[in-house]
Amino acid sequence: MESSTLIKKIHMNCPLCDKTHEVEERKRFATITLKGDKVTYEERFYFCANADDEENEFETGSMTNENLLNARNVYRVKHGLLTSDEIVAIRES
Template identity: 80%
Template sequence: MEANTLLRKVHMNCPLCGKTHEVEERKRVTSIVLKGEKVTYEERFYFCANADEDENEFETGAMTNENLLNARNAYRIKKGLLTSCEIVEIRESYGLSQVDLAKLLGWGEATISRYESKAIQDEAYDTMLRLIKDNPLQALEFLKKNADKFTAMKRLEIRAKIVEKLDSYGKEYLTRQTFESEYANFEE
């Protein structure tokens, strides 16, 4: 069994022993095989000192979801994909809802919600997210391409947010791109 750390004690009705008492909330580093890859991640759980040694740990539904997300993010990191938190950051940097970002990219409305909470994106979707992460001009291109998915008012609102982002640091990105393209012949 992996070493674990006590986080706090919680007074609750324990589902293992059936008594109301203090159970320990703990965390540990553990491993799981996900999509054929062994990944290591941090998980939280409750420990009941009154229960049998073989069955003295349990998780709430929220803990299970958090632990699964931690495992999926460990897989994403191992595979060089954006984590769910990074996807949220990209979306929030444009001030978009999950549905609006999905529409902007021409995806199904639930796609971003799934990537932020449970599903692991494939490389093609990851690449599209990375395109708009640092390049607001690419986001503007996606908005033009998928304009019909938004009302005129919503389109103007999103465009304003993209232009604001472009003004804040997009021009720096474009300058960096220009320099990189100029010096591409000198690499190697």
């Protein structure tokens, strides 16, 4: 398994094993190709310990959106375009 970090455990209805149990919310670095450019970004996902090794991860819709947003931010930074977060940071410093 790739290295990932545990963020927290959430008691929820797990779509993978169809049971309500504690699912691990984890994060790791992933690579995506945006406009032909490879960027490494941080993504969050849920991990089910009950499911088999082949398919033990899933994302909610909002999580997927957030991950994509992260990837786009990394792309912007790489190409010298400021992210909205950074603009706030500059104003506050």
